[in-house]
Amino acid sequence: MAEPALSIRGLTKVYGNGFQALKGIDLDVQQGDFFALLGPNGAGKSTTLGVVCSLVQKTAGKVTIFGIDVDKDFAKAKYQLGVVPQEFNFNQFEKVLDIVLAQAGYYGMTSREALPRAKQLLTDLGLWEKRNGSARMLSGGMKRRLMIARALMHRPKLLILDEPTAGVDIELRRSMWEYMRRINQYEGTTIILTTHYLEEAESLCRNVAIINNGDIVRNTSVRELLAELDTETFLIDLAEPVAEVPTIEGFELHQLEPTQLSLLVHRGQRLNDVFKALSEQGIEVVSMRNRANRLEEMFVSMVEGSGQGAIDQRVASSSDETKEVRA
Amino acid sequence: MNFSQTLIALWTLVLKEIKRFTRIWPQTLLPPSITMAMYFIIFGNLIGSRIGDMDGFSYMDFIVPGLIMMSVITNSYSNVASSFFSNKFQRSIEEMMVSPMPNWVILSGFILGGMARGLGVGLIVTVVSLFFTRLTMEHPLLTVLVVVLTSALFSIGGFINALLANKFDDISIVPTFILTPLTYLGGVFYSISMLPDFWQGVSMLNPILYMVNVFRYGFLGVSDIPVGWALAAIFAFIIALFSIALAMLERGKGIRS
Numbered sequence: 202m203a204e205p206a207l208s209i210r211g212l213t214k215v216y217g218n219g220f221q222a223l224k225g226i227d228l229d230v231q232q233g234d235f236f237a238l239l240g241p242n243g244a245g246k247s248t249t250l251g252v253v254c255s256l257v258q259k260t261a262g263k264v265t266i267f268g269i270d271v272d273k274d275f276a277k278a279k280y281q282l283g284v285v286p287q288e289f290n291f292n293q294f295e296k297v298l299d300i301v302l303a304q305a306g307y308y309g310m311t312s313r314e315a316l317p318r319a320k321q322l323l324t325d326l327g328l329w330e331k332r333n334g335s336a337r338m339l340s341g342g343m344k345r346r347l348m349i350a351r352a353l354m355h356r357p358k359l360l361i362l363d364e365p366t367a368g369v370d371i372e373l374r375r376s377m378w379e380y381m382r383r384i385n386q387y388e389g390t391t392i393i394l395t396t397h398y399l400e401e402a403e404s405l406c407r408n409v410a411i412i413n414n415g416d417i418v419r420n421t422s423v424r425e426l427l428a429e430l431d432t433e434t435f436l437i438d439l440a441e442p443v444a445e446v447p448t449i450e451g452f453e454l455h456q457l458e459p460t461q462l463s464l465l466v467h468r469g470q471r472l473n474d475v476f477k478a479l480s481e482q483g484i485e486v487v488s489m490r491n492r493a494n495r496l497e498e499m500f501v502s503m504v505e506g507s508g509q510g511a512i513d514q515r516v517a518s519s520s521d522e523t524k525e526v527r528a
Numbered sequence: 529m530n531f532s533q534t535l536i537a538l539w540t541l542v543l544k545e546i547k548r549f550t551r552i553w554p555q556t557l558l559p560p561s562i563t564m565a566m567y568f569i570i571f572g573n574l575i576g577s578r579i580g581d582m583d584g585f586s587y588m589d590f591i592v593p594g595l596i597m598m599s600v601i602t603n604s605y606s607n608v609a610s611s612f613f614s615n616k617f618q619r620s621i622e623e624m625m626v627s628p629m630p631n632w633v634i635l636s637g638f639i640l641g642g643m644a645r646g647l648g649v650g651l652i653v654t655v656v657s658l659f660f661t662r663l664t665m666e667h668p669l670l671t672v673l674v675v676v677l678t679s680a681l682f683s684i685g686g687f688i689n690a691l692l693a694n695k696f697d698d699i700s701i702v703p704t705f706i707l708t709p710l711t712y713l714g715g716v717f718y719s720i721s722m723l724p725d726f727w728q729g730v731s732m733l734n735p736i737l738y739m740v741n742v743f744r745y746g747f748l749g750v751s752d753i754p755v756g757w758a759l760a761a762i763f764a765f766i767i768a769l770f771s772i773a774l775a776m777l778e779r780g781k782g783i784r785s
Contacts, residue, residue, distance in 0.1 A: 216785065251785070254626045258784050276529050276628035284626045290619035299547070306540025307627035309533025351623070 204268035205229040206281075206359045206391035207253065212262035214248050214415075222248040224415040225262065230393055230408070232267070232358075235385045237402035237423070238395045239500060240412035246395045247287060249412065250361050254284045266359060280308065283357030285348045287364045287395075293337035297328055300336055301351050308355035315354065322350040325380065342369045346377070353384070359391045360384070366401060374398075378405055399500055403427070411500065433491060435472075437462045440485035449478040529628050537629045538637055545641025549607055549648075556607070556645060557652060560599045564653045567595050568660040571717065583719045583750050592657045593744040594716030597678065599653045601711060601736065602703060604646030604679040608638050608686030609699040616690065621783055631777040635687065635770070642683030643676070650675060663747065670755070671746025677762045678739045682707075684769040691773070691782045710736045715744075720752045735765065 207230040214223040223245050230236045240246050251257030253264055255275065264271045269278040291300050298319060305315035323329040326346040331339060339347060345365055352360060362381070366374040382405065384390045396402055402409060403423060410420040419426065442459035452475060453465040464475060472489075479486060529537065549556040568588070576587030583590060615621040624634050657663060665671055685702075693699045714736035720728050731737055738758035745751035751758075776782070 254622075256622055256625055256784060258780055276630070279626065279628040282626065284622075286619075286622065288619065290622045292615070292618055292620045294551070295544075299544075303540055303544050304623055304627070307537050307624060307629050309529050309536045309628075311536060 203232050204265070206232045206234065206267055207393065208263075208265045208268075209249070209253075210263045212249065212252060212264065213260045214245075214252065214257065215260045222415055223252075223259075223262075226412070226415070226417050228410055228417060228420065230359075230391060232391055233385070233389055234391055234408055235381075235406045236391070236393045237406035237409040238393060238412060239399070239402060239409060240395075244412045245415045246412055247363060250284075250363055250393070250395065254282065254361065255279070280355065281358045283352035283355070283360045285345075285352045285360070285362045285365050287367065289344050289348070291336055291344075291347065291351065293335070295336055296333055297323070297336055297339070297347060298332040300347065301354055304351045305354040310355060318354055318356075319350070322353055326350050342373045345369060349377075349380075357390065359393070362392060362394045364396055365394070366396065366398060374401070381405060432468070433466050435464045435466060435489050435491060437464055437475075437479075437489050438487045440487050443484060447479060447482050447484060449475060452478075529630070534630070534633060537627070538633050538640075541624070541629075541634065541637025542640045542644070545607075545611060545638065546644050548611060548641075549645045556603070557649060560603060560649045561652050561656055564595055564599055565656050565659075567591070568657060572660055583721070583748075585748055585750075586661070588661045589748065590719075590744075591717055592661060592663065593747045594714075594740050596650050596653050596657070597675065597740050597743045598711050598716055600646045600650040600675055600679050601682045601739070602707060603649040604642045605682040605686040605689075605707060606699075606703055607645040608642035608683045609690045609693070609703070610686075611641065612638055612687055612690035613693050613696065613699050616693075616783060617696075625783065632774055635684075635773055635777055638687050639680060639683040639770075642686055643679040646679040646683065647675065650679070665747055666749035667746045671743060674739060674742045674746060674759065674762070677759075677766060678743070681739075681762060681766050681769065684766065684773050688769065688773050688776065691776050693782070707736075710734050711740075713737075714740045715752060716740055735761065738762065 207228070209226060209228040211225045211227065212223050213221070213225050215221045226245070226249065228249070238246050238249065248257055252259045252262075253266070253271075255271065266278040266281045269281070271278045295303075301319045301323065302312065302315050305318065306312075310318075319332075320329060323332055326349060328339075328343060328346055328350060331343065336344065336347060345367075349362075349365065365381075366377055369377065378401065381392060381394075385392050392405075394402065394406060406423055408420075408422050409426060411418050436457070439460045439462065443456070443462075446454050446456045446462070448454075451470065455463045457463055466472065466475075476486060572588035572591055576591070579587045581587070612621070615624075654663070686699075689699055689702050713731065714734050715731070720731045720737065723731060732753070738753060738761055741751045741753050742755050742758040742762075745755055
């Protein structure tokens with residue numbers, strides 16, 4: 202079997218103030234995977250990725266990238282790695298083209314190699330027209346794409362994306378998803394993604410690890426995780442207001458608005474029974490949709506179950522399409 | 529990284545540093561030229577003509593090497609201090625930290641960038657001084673050697689300052705409260721032979737005195753202190769400070785959590 206793209210063993214991090222951010226985690230990400238690392242804020246996601254990228258010094262443990270121990274041959278390991286951090290970390294006063302060319306230079310690429318690569322990446326990410334402008338003039342979404350272009354300059358085999366679509370509008374987010382899918386499928390780049398948009402992880406990733414309080418609480422495939430989902434909540438929009446909550450045997454219904462109900466459906470229950478019962482009571486249904494995406498419900502239940510009490514669940518935008526969980 | 533990749537990485541960083549200070553030339557190159565022109569006019573021409581000779585040279589000729597050296601020191605130091613701290617502040621230092629560039633290349637890149645500005649400003653001040661006096665160089669090679677070494681030394685100093693700094697104030701404390709007094713008391717404007725014995729002894733503890741004097745020796749052929757001694761001291765300081773800066777960088781001091 203091929204070496205994992207990333208292998209972490211017994212990774213521990215204790216900060217100077219005594220806070221233990223990582224409690225000896227083990228994690229493998231296989232080559233070619235699209236992997237989600239999820240967890241509430243402060244769970245240890247960024248610390249884990251920081252250690253992998255050598256931005257954070259580990260207290261104990263071992264990290265290998267494509268079988269290369271980062272402690273023994275850090276330069277060779279870093280050639281395999283591209284990083285898109287959570288926060289903008291480029292000089293805002295530099296030109297867009299200069300930023301990506303400098304990054305190529307740090308990896309020892311000649312300008313003859315770097316210039317065509319920069320042109321290709323900036324064009325693919327819609328930034329070529331902005332190449333001679335100062336980076337601070339870019340919009341938030343463009344800055345995120347600039348960091349993706351910069352991370353890909355040296356053709357890394359493992360790309361780490363730390364919340365790459367945070368604050369990006371839906372249309373742009375979807376185009377970024379397409380781009381990430383493309384480099385994963387056609388260029389074989391292994392991608393590790395952290396995100397608060399669980400819909401993003403559900404849509405893009407094959408495997409997922411959930412980290413909480415410095416421990417990996419689950420490490421499995423997205424499909425298996427979703428198969429464990431016991432309940433789903435639906436929102437039902439009605440044609441006319443109802444005076445009281447209709448009663449349907451075996452189902453839990455709540456009234457949210459005069460013309461809106463929430464419905465809890467357990468695995469094995471049939472939605473047809475709901476429609477039939479509502480129809481018999483003279484209630485006309487206009488539309489129905491998931492209250493939250495499925496992975497989000499699973500995530501909340503797991504994190505709450507492992508003692509993270511205060512989950513602040515908030516809707517990222519007015520669109521029902523995008524839900525965000527933050528703790 | 530192989531040798532040619534290492535050279536490319538180093539050149540990329542140096543070029544980036546040069547682009548940075550030339551992009552903001554009204555803040556980096558213009559002010560020292562104007563300040564030094566003022567020194568030449570006021571101290572060299574107006575006051576200097578009343579002071580008379582210093583160590584057998586006109587006062588203008590005496591202060592020119594010191595003022596050039598003062599520009600080189602302050603600009604080398606402040607370039608690296610402000611550039612590296614800005615990289616820390618904007619987190620763009622992470623671009624270098626995630627790359628395979630060895631730490632010595634990162635350190636050398638910033639030092640060479642600081643030297644480029646320090647020596648560039650030194651050259652501009654030298655050109656400005658030609659409007660006020662006729663410069664002669666008794667020992668050209670020694671002059672170039674000592675100004676290059678001094679620029680390297682203070683670039684390393686600026687780097688250490690930036691590594692330790694947590695806020696922008698921290699990178700102005702050393703230049704304001706240490707570098708400027710040591711430079712003014714380092715024989716830029718006077719010969720230490722004018723001082724009483726006790727203060728001559730105290731002055732000998734000031735490292736900048738050695739650099740200014742050797743540099744002046746290169747121009748005028750006179751020095752208050754032994755030239756070989758001074759060169760050895762500069763070399764020793766460079767090796768010591770480079771080792772300290774590299775060790776701090778390896779440990780991630782101020783940049784890795």
